[in-house]
Amino acid sequence: xxxxxxxxxxxxxxxxxxxxxxxxxxxxxxxxxxxxxxxxxxxxxxxxxxxxxxxxxxxxxxxxxxxxxxxxxxxxxxxxxxxxxxxxxxxxxxxxxxxxxxxxxxxxxxxxxxxxxxxxxxxxxxxxxxxxxxxxxxxxxxxxxxxxxxxxxxxxxxxxxxxxxxxxxxxxxxxxxxxxxxxxxxxxxxxxxxxxxxxxxxxxxxxxxxxxxxxxxxxxxxxxxxxxxxxxxxxxxxxxxxxxxxxxxxxxxxxxxxxxxxxxxxxxxxxxxxxxxxxxxxxxxxxxxxxxxxxxxxxxxxxxxxxxxxxxxxxxxxxxxxxxxxxxxxxxxxxxxxxxxxxxxxxxxxxxxxxxxxxxxxxxxxxxxxxxxxxxxxxxxxxxxxxxxxxxxxxxxxxxxxxxxxxxxxxxxxxxxxxxxxxxxxxxxxxxxxxxxxxxxxxxxxxxxxxxxxxxxxxxxxxxxxxxxxxxxxxxxxxxxxxxxxxxxxxxxxxxxxxxxxxxxxxxxxxxxxxxxxxxxxxxxxxxxxxxxxxxxxxxxxxxxxxxxxxxxxxxxxxxxxxxxxxxxxxxxxxxxxxxxxxxxxxxxxxxxxxxxxxxxxxxxxxxxxxxxxxxxxxxxxxxxxxxxxxxxxxxxxxxxxxxxxxxxxxxxxxxxxxxxxxxxxxxxxxxxxxxxxxxxxxxxxxxxxxxxxxx
Numbered sequence: 001x002x003x004x005x006x007x008x009x010x011x012x013x014x015x016x017x018x019x020x021x022x023x024x025x026x027x028x029x030x031x032x033x034x035x036x037x038x039x040x041x042x043x044x045x046x047x048x049x050x051x052x053x054x055x056x057x058x059x060x061x062x063x064x065x066x067x068x069x070x071x072x073x074x075x076x077x078x079x080x081x082x083x084x085x086x087x088x089x090x091x092x093x094x095x096x097x098x099x100x101x102x103x104x105x106x107x108x109x110x111x112x113x114x115x116x117x118x119x120x121x122x123x124x125x126x127x128x129x130x131x132x133x134x135x136x137x138x139x140x141x142x143x144x145x146x147x148x149x150x151x152x153x154x155x156x157x158x159x160x161x162x163x164x165x166x167x168x169x170x171x172x173x174x175x176x177x178x179x180x181x182x183x184x185x186x187x188x189x190x191x192x193x194x195x196x197x198x199x200x201x202x203x204x205x206x207x208x209x210x211x212x213x214x215x216x217x218x219x220x221x222x223x224x225x226x227x228x229x230x231x232x233x234x235x236x237x238x239x240x241x242x243x244x245x246x247x248x249x250x251x252x253x254x255x256x257x258x259x260x261x262x263x264x265x266x267x268x269x270x271x272x273x274x275x276x277x278x279x280x281x282x283x284x285x286x287x288x289x290x291x292x293x294x295x296x297x298x299x300x301x302x303x304x305x306x307x308x309x310x311x312x313x314x315x316x317x318x319x320x321x322x323x324x325x326x327x328x329x330x331x332x333x334x335x336x337x338x339x340x341x342x343x344x345x346x347x348x349x350x351x352x353x354x355x356x357x358x359x360x361x362x363x364x365x366x367x368x369x370x371x372x373x374x375x376x377x378x379x380x381x382x383x384x385x386x387x388x389x390x391x392x393x394x395x396x397x398x399x400x401x402x403x404x405x406x407x408x409x410x411x412x413x414x415x416x417x418x419x420x421x422x423x424x425x426x427x428x429x430x431x432x433x434x435x436x437x438x439x440x441x442x443x444x445x446x447x448x449x450x451x452x453x454x455x456x457x458x459x460x461x462x463x464x465x466x467x468x469x470x471x472x473x474x475x476x477x478x479x480x481x482x483x484x485x486x487x488x489x490x491x492x493x494x495x496x497x498x499x500x501x502x503x504x505x506x507x508x509x510x511x512x513x514x515x516x517x518x519x520x521x522x523x524x525x526x527x528x529x530x531x532x533x534x535x536x537x538x539x540x541x542x543x544x545x546x547x548x549x550x551x552x553x554x555x556x557x558x559x560x561x562x563x564x565x566x567x568x569x570x571x572x573x574x575x576x577x578x579x580x581x582x583x584x585x586x587x588x589x590x591x592x593x594x595x596x597x598x599x600x601x602x603x604x605x606x607x608x609x610x611x612x613x614x615x616x617x618x619x620x621x622x623x624x625x626x627x628x629x630x631x632x633x634x635x636x637x638x639x640x641x642x643x644x645x646x647x648x649x650x651x652x653x654x655x656x657x658x659x660x661x662x663x664x665x666x667x668x669x670x671x672x673x674x675x676x677x678x679x680x681x682x683x684x685x686x687x688x689x690x691x692x693x694x695x696x
Contacts, residue, residue, distance in 0.1 A: 011265045012281040018257045022250075023098040026090065029250040035239040036090035039251060040226040042242075044082065046255030047263070048219040055212035063210040066217070073204050074214065078221035081197030082259075087229065089190035095183025104187045105282040106312035110141035111195040112279040113319055119199060121275070123326075130325035137318025144311030151304025198275035201267060211267040219259055368435065371592040377581040378432035381593060382568040384584075386424060388597030390561035393606070397554035405552040408559075415546045416556065420563035423539030424601075429571065431532035437525025446529045448654040452483040453537040454617050455661055461541060463617070465668075472664035479660025486653030493646025540617035547613040557606045564601075 030036065055063075064070075093101050113134060116122040125131050208214050234240075242248055270278045372378065397405075406412075435443050455476060458464040467473040550556050576582075584590055 011269055012278065015262050015265055016281050018262050020102065022254050022258055023093075023102055025246075025250045025253060027093060027098045029247045030090065030094060032246060034247045034250065035234050035236075036087060037226055037230045037234045038239050039090070039247075039254070040082065040086050041223055041230060042251045043255035043259050044219040044222040044226065046252065047259030048216055048223060050256060050260050051212060051216040051219065051264070055210070055216045059210045059213050063213045064208060066208075070204070070208050071217075073200070074208070074217050075221050077197060077200050077204055078218045078225060080193045080200060081218065082222035083225040083229070085190045085193040085197060087226070088186050088193065092183045092186030092190060095179045096187065100180070100184070101187050103309055103312070104184060105191060106144070106309070107141055107188065108191050108195055108198075108282040109279040109319055110138040110315060111192060112198050112275050113138060115195055115199050116275060121199065121202065130322040132322075133318045133325075134322035137315040137322065140311050140315025140318065142315075144308045144313075144315055147304055147308035147311060151308065195279070198270065198279055201270050201278075202275045205267060205271040209271065211264055211271065215260070215263045215267055218263065222259075368432065368440075368592055368596070371589045372432065372436055374587070374589055375581075376589045376592065377576050377578075378429060379568055379572045379576040380581050381432070381589075381596070382424065382428050383565055383572060384593045385597035385601050386561040386564040386568065388594065389601035389605070390558055390565060392598060392602050393554060393558040393561065397552070397558045401552045401555050405555050406550060408550075412546070412550050413559075415542065415549065416559050417563050419539060419542050419546055420560045421567060422535045422542060423560065424564035425567040425571065427532045427535040427539060429568070430528050430535065434525045434528030434532060437521045438529065442522075442526070443529050445651055445654070446526060447533060448486070448651070448658060449483055449530065450533050450537055450540075451658050452480040452661055453534060454540050455665075456480060457537055457541050458617060463541065463544065472667035475660045475664035475667075479657040479662075479664070482653050482657030482660065484657075486650045486655075486657055489646055489650035489653060493650065540612065543609060543612045544617045547609055551613065553606055553609040553613070556609055557602070560605060561601055 026034075026039075029039070089101070113122060117124050124134065126135065204214065205211070242251075266278055368376075368381070371381070431443070455464065459466045466476060468477065547553070547556065584593075
């Protein structure tokens with residue numbers, strides 16, 4: 001499968017990441033007194049106001065007229081997918097933990113498949129192997145959900161942490177009011193409504209093929225329906241009052257990310273791949289929330305939970321295997337008629353990838369900060385994570401790329417060695433040294449200089465053309481200077497606070513106050529972080545060169561991890577001789593190593609390699625500011641961090657400078673589109689003649 005074909009998978013992974021984060025935030029806000037119905041109203045009003053202008057402008061030529069019949073179908077769609085599903089779900093969430101609620105969502109693929117068969121949207125020939133797999137998988141999934149719900153045996157593993165990191169709320173958050181039967185019944189009822197939404201969404205997307213407009217109308221009807229419910233169940237004016245706290249953050253996050261972005265992505269995926277495909281990614285929520293709950297709430301697994309989750313996963317992938325075989329059988333009959341616009345799919349997949357990357361980096365910054373405070377040796381950490389990534393990627397690289405992998409010459413091997421040296425050995429070890437002096441928020445904020453640094457290097461190496469007399473050339477230079485000045489202001493100007501924190505006291509207080517202020521040496525830490533970013537920018541530049549000479553991204557990533565392991569092991573001979581620092585135990589440090597090895601060193605490195613080959617190093621660097629938003633939001637909630645005036649001014653200048661550079665870069669691409677072959681179409685986004693922009 002080409003990388004373009006993975007865009008749907010990446011979109012749905014992003015969807016489940018968003019849902020996983022919302023489950024934890026909503027649970028915390030409900031414990032603080034957020035009214036569920038008020039929450040549903042506010043989040044959909046925000047989404048409607050956010051999407052409305054985009055839907056009006058972007059889809060004005062493709063949006064069909066809204067007939068009474070279509071409006072009625074959309075009204076029913078909003079009833080199932082928002083009004084019934086969300087209100088019943090939040091009622092159930094009050095009785096069980098977010099992990100249990102997400103685990104029960106594993107029944108969604110099988111329930112969706114059943115509804116699709118009953119409505120004849122899916123064909124079922126019980127004599128074929130693939131259809132037998134669907135039936136057996138459905139039964140296993142349902143049986144597993146019942147076991148997960150009702151069998152509560154002994155604990156399997158101890159928690160990753162000795163005590164909950166988040167202790168601001170009472171123990172009711174995990175155990176006090178958990179009524180497993182009542183809560184699970186409500187959650188399962190909400191999932192039935194959600195499955196109906198997926199099915200109906202597939203029907204409506206065919207008669208109203210304008211996903212932005214459709215999502216806006218869904219949010220409009222959802223707001224009306226939930227407002228009507230509020231007349232009976234949320235009459236207290238105090239519950240509608242908005243304040244600067246965790247509840248407001250939850251409303252904004254769910255309105256912008258879930259009701260706007262996620263609903264749109266789901267509508268897009270369902271229109272191309274169908275409701276069963278969109279349902280198949282639900283189990284990812286369990287992994288995401290369970291990992292967070294194990295760290296934040298010190299949750300323990302039950303034997304019944306483990307067995308039930310295993311049966312659910314087996315049943316799920318039996319259904320998906322059967323579904324995949326259906327696709328293989330149906331594919332020859334397509335004969336090219338259902339072919340997608342590859343350029344459009346490529347654009348969507350690249351954006352999806354570059355959104356996932358800073359999310360992953362943001363999470364690893366926070367986890368690494370915790371683990372370093374617990375005594376994790378940085379050099380040992382770098383060695384372990386890259387050995388893990390190498391062992392994980394090697395089999396895939398060997399089998400998947402055996403026909404396209406070129407021979408590894410000494411010249412190419414030397415370049416990959418340098419690539420590993422800049423991107424991992426120097427960058428990571430210096431970065432972690434700096435992270436011990438400053439908070440993750442500041443470390444990520446300084447990452448905003450990466451796009452401008454990468455641009456300067458690309459110009460010096462003539463990978464980017466710069467015409468200083470043109471407006472776009474001036475924008476690039478001006479943006480680079482602003483970005484550098486902003487990073488200096490962010491680092492050195494520490495004036496008064498601007499806002500109070502989202503929470504009155506830190507949610508995470510398992511560690512002492514050194515986490516935020518005790519040992520922070522701003523100048524030393526910032527200098528180390530900026531040095532690491534120079535090495536990272538060099539990695540992006542060199543990656544663009546090496547990916548052309550060795551166009552096998554999986555194999556290239558495996559070799560990078562191999563050389564990184566060797567180099568860091570050599571460094572460890574001098575700086576990490578203590579044998580105790582190499583000992584692995586079941587704790588937060590092990591979780592950090594596994595997460596960073598699997599997600600960052602394996603998945604993210606591979607995705608970045610692919611993106612750089614198609615769009616160039618400057619494009620790959622442009623998404624760095626997302627890390628600041630992710631880490632800052634988490635720090636505001638978890639550590640009650642407050643913004644400095646200098647931090648806000650510096651961050652604003654960094655973003656302005658960044659997007660001046662990106663505006664100029666976008667104008668370059670627009671001109672390049674017109675010049676290439678006279679057709680205005682780039683060859684898959686891959687650079688021409690070694691350059692990623694052409695000046696007219």
